Amino acid sequence: VDVKKIAVIAGDGIGPEVVAEAEKVLKRTEEVFGYRFETEHALFGGIAIDEKGTPLPEETLTVCKNADAVLLGAVGGPKWDNNSKELRPETGLLGIRKALGLFSNLRPAVVFDCLKDASTLKPEVLEGTDLMVVRELTGGIYFGEKFRRESAQGEEAVDTCAYNVAEVERIVRQAFEIAQGRRKKLASVDKANVLETSRLWREVVNRVAPDYPDVELEHVLVDNCAMQLLRRPASFDVIVTENMFGDILSDEAAMLTGSIGMLASASLGEGSFGLYEPVHGSAPDIAGQGLANPIATILSLALMFRTTFGYAEGADAIEEAVANVLNAGHRTSDIAVDKSKAISTTEMGDLIVAAI
Amino acid sequence: VDVKKIAVIAGDGIGPEVVAEAEKVLKRTEEVFGYRFETEHALFGGIAIDEKGTPLPEETLTVCKNADAVLLGAVGGPKWDNNSKELRPETGLLGIRKALGLFSNLRPAVVFDCLKDASTLKPEVLEGTDLMVVRELTGGIYFGEKFRRESAQGEEAVDTCAYNVAEVERIVRQAFEIAQGRRKKLASVDKANVLETSRLWREVVNRVAPDYPDVELEHVLVDNCAMQLLRRPASFDVIVTENMFGDILSDEAAMLTGSIGMLASASLGEGSFGLYEPVHGSAPDIAGQGLANPIATILSLALMFRTTFGYAEGADAIEEAVANVLNAGHRTSDIAVDKSKAISTTEMGDLIVAAI
Numbered sequence: 034v035d036v037k038k039i040a041v042i043a044g045d046g047i048g049p050e051v052v053a054e055a056e057k058v059l060k061r062t063e064e065v066f067g068y069r070f071e072t073e074h075a076l077f078g079g080i081a082i083d084e085k086g087t088p089l090p091e092e093t094l095t096v097c098k099n100a101d102a103v104l105l106g107a108v109g110g111p112k113w114d115n116n117s118k119e120l121r122p123e124t125g126l127l128g129i130r131k132a133l134g135l136f137s138n139l140r141p142a143v144v145f146d147c148l149k150d151a152s153t154l155k156p157e158v159l160e161g162t163d164l165m166v167v168r169e170l171t172g173g174i175y176f177g178e179k180f181r182r183e184s185a186q187g188e189e190a191v192d193t194c195a196y197n198v199a200e201v202e203r204i205v206r207q208a209f210e211i212a213q214g215r216r217k218k219l220a221s222v223d224k225a226n227v228l229e230t231s232r233l234w235r236e237v238v239n240r241v242a243p244d245y246p247d248v249e250l251e252h253v254l255v256d257n258c259a260m261q262l263l264r265r266p267a268s269f270d271v272i273v274t275e276n277m278f279g280d281i282l283s284d285e286a287a288m289l290t291g292s293i294g295m296l297a298s299a300s301l302g303e304g305s306f307g308l309y310e311p312v313h314g315s316a317p318d319i320a321g322q323g324l325a326n327p328i329a330t331i332l333s334l335a336l337m338f339r340t341t342f343g344y345a346e347g348a349d350a351i352e353e354a355v356a357n358v359l360n361a362g363h364r365t366s367d368i369a370v371d372k373s374k375a376i377s378t379t380e381m382g383d384l385i386v387a388a389i
Numbered sequence: 390v391d392v393k394k395i396a397v398i399a400g401d402g403i404g405p406e407v408v409a410e411a412e413k414v415l416k417r418t419e420e421v422f423g424y425r426f427e428t429e430h431a432l433f434g435g436i437a438i439d440e441k442g443t444p445l446p447e448e449t450l451t452v453c454k455n456a457d458a459v460l461l462g463a464v465g466g467p468k469w470d471n472n473s474k475e476l477r478p479e480t481g482l483l484g485i486r487k488a489l490g491l492f493s494n495l496r497p498a499v500v501f502d503c504l505k506d507a508s509t510l511k512p513e514v515l516e517g518t519d520l521m522v523v524r525e526l527t528g529g530i531y532f533g534e535k536f537r538r539e540s541a542q543g544e545e546a547v548d549t550c551a552y553n554v555a556e557v558e559r560i561v562r563q564a565f566e567i568a569q570g571r572r573k574k575l576a577s578v579d580k581a582n583v584l585e586t587s588r589l590w591r592e593v594v595n596r597v598a599p600d601y602p603d604v605e606l607e608h609v610l611v612d613n614c615a616m617q618l619l620r621r622p623a624s625f626d627v628i629v630t631e632n633m634f635g636d637i638l639s640d641e642a643a644m645l646t647g648s649i650g651m652l653a654s655a656s657l658g659e660g661s662f663g664l665y666e667p668v669h670g671s672a673p674d675i676a677g678q679g680l681a682n683p684i685a686t687i688l689s690l691a692l693m694f695r696t697t698f699g700y701a702e703g704a705d706a707i708e709e710a711v712a713n714v715l716n717a718g719h720r721t722s723d724i725a726v727d728k729s730k731a732i733s734t735t736e737m738g739d740l741i742v743a744a745i
């Protein structure tokens with residue numbers, strides 16, 4: 034059999050707890066579908082700072098590069114928030130994206146039936162919302178030159194935002210292709226009335242658009258998009274945008290679904306390699322208490338199956354198991370209406386495993 | 390009497406219609422309170438491109454500079470959207486902000502009782518929402534160097550984001566002062582885990598914070614703020630942030646109130662000078678039909694009275710008149726539940742004038 038290698042990065046906060054449940058699910062799919070996985074654990078983020086003196090140790094990068102895919106829990110926490118830049122978990126996150134060439138971040142924002150009421154939006158506005166933000170992940174102001182200099186008005190800080198044609202084209206084409214596999218609508222978000230990078234972005238989008246005649250394209254200014262997401266979320270299908278705008282809009286989109294604790298994400302590079310992680314963070318306030326909801330991480334695994342391995346059967350089975358467990362009324366405390374009936378992280382994991 | 394000079398810029402789309410109603414209100418306050426205003430009209434935006442070949446004619450700038458305050462309707466429209474950069478209304482907008490030194494944009498986001506149901510947010514989430522976004526308006530990536538260059542990956546576009554200590558300090562101090570006059574809470578929004586300009590921003594905020602010990606300060610990352618605005622809008626009082634983030638967040642905040650057609654804004658410089666305008670745009674689709682709601686522009690006038698002129702009595706009277714007319718059930722079509730009973734732009738203006 035074909036053995037798939039998975040680098041497992043538990044990370045900080047609730048990361049280890051939710052990743053442990055996903056690993057149980059992984060095992061279960063080996064039994065049921067005959068898949069073969071080899072997992073290798075690696076240190077990353079705050080724990081790597083504590084144990085190795087750097088958020089992204091060289092060994093971790095090697096483990097990831099030798100793997101077919103990476104499963105990441107979450108990184109960061111107040112403990113490291115006041116560290117110098119090189120000793121911060123976020124620096125590791127930017128480093129791993131760049132080192133692994135993960136130029137595309139897919140952030141599906143869907144509404145889970147059982148969580149409809151968790152949104153702060155009215156149910157009738159939310160009805161039918163199922164969108165995907167495709168965020169460029171290795172360019173723009175995140176990775177441009179940064180420095181301080183003296184100016185007549187005191188110290189000055191500078192960030193540089195740059196995009197070249199090739200960088201824009203690969204993410205935009207990917208977004209068009211994703212749209213072709215969905216409802217065939219693409220919103221390209223920029224600030225072309227102000228930014229030069231956005232004008233280049235829009236030129237590239239308009240140049241490649243004729244190659245995807247079946248996809249309906251709209252250009253939306255970023256400020257307007259922040260509004261339209263609130264006014265007509267269900268009207269969006271795929272949204273493609275640059276790194277900084279994608280950071281803001283993908284979080285806004287996730288939050289409006291009310292399902293943020295359940296959302297998976299994928300960061301993809303060339304080929305089939307990808308890093309998969311839940312959208313929620315490390316939640317240090319509830320870490321180690323068995324309160325975390327492992328579903329977003331388990332669904333990230335399903336996304337890995339489908340996207341990197343082409344294991345549609347296993348992916349379907351995981352997603353159905355999650356749906357069945359939720360439909361049977363089981364809830365971790367974050368999504369429980371009656372908190373006294375909430376089940377623990379491991380109980381939720383076990384139920385999903387049993388349902389596969 | 391002290392004569393106040395107001396530069397009146399009607400602009401494009403519904404701009405002329407809503408500004409005309411505000412001018413009637415202006416006249417009325419002269420009669421009732423004995424104020425004296427001198428208004429001078431000037432061309433700006435699309436209409437200035439058409440008539441003068443530039444969105445911001447030199448004469449317009451002179452009229453504004455000679456005035457104590459500027460009242461602006463709205464600019465822009467599809468007619469000019471494909472123009473070259475120099476011939477676009479937005480270029481005029483950036484130009485006037487810079488030329489008049491309008492470094493601070495105040496965007497109050499409040500929920501009007503009569504519009505509670507217009508929001509896509511649940512009423513219980515919205516309850517008590519009354520926040521103000523203070524946006525830096527003449528720095529950052531909007532005004533940094535922009536250019537194209539050749540790279541190995543094809544043409545490359547570059548935008549530069551720069552902030553110096555003095556620029557950050559003046560807007561931050563203003564935000565602290567505004568918070569002191571409100572509920573004494575300030576959220577400073579940045580992306581200090583990634584951007585050098587944000588790290589400088591946060592340093593300055595932390596350095597000046599001890600001068601405002603009565604204000605409760607929190608730092609919020611921009612992606613998190615986009616989420617928290619949806620989750621707990623009522624918990625925010627004043628939000629201060631840089632130009633690009635402010636563009637996005639102020640529009641998100643305005644939209645979530647459901648009252649976007651009624652919101653006023655002020656752009657302030659040193660001293661008492663300010664430019665006042667409704668938050669809504671030029672709405673070319675309904676221009677010239679008497680459908681526009683003049684209330685946001687009329688409330689912008691009230692904001693001008695209070696902020697630039699110190700005419701609290703007049704400001705109160707305008708705001709009360711608006712409230713009374715709304716409470717009596719009068720609605721323009723944008724806010725009418727029963728559109729068949731909607732009144733026109735001029736009817737709304739006349740009712741407000743009569744109520745003062």
Ligand SMILES: CC(C)[C@H](C(=O)O)[C@@H](O)C(=O)O
Pocket residue numbers: 123126127280582583612
């Ligand atoms: C932690 C931070 C650097 C990161 C980002 O901004 O990319 C995070 O917000 C995310 O979206 O994954």
Ligand SMILES: CC(C)[C@H](C(=O)O)[C@@H](O)C(=O)O
Pocket residue numbers: 226227256479482483636
């Ligand atoms: C038209 C555009 C340049 C402008 C901005 O981004 O500042 C507008 O969106 C605004 O917020 O006033």
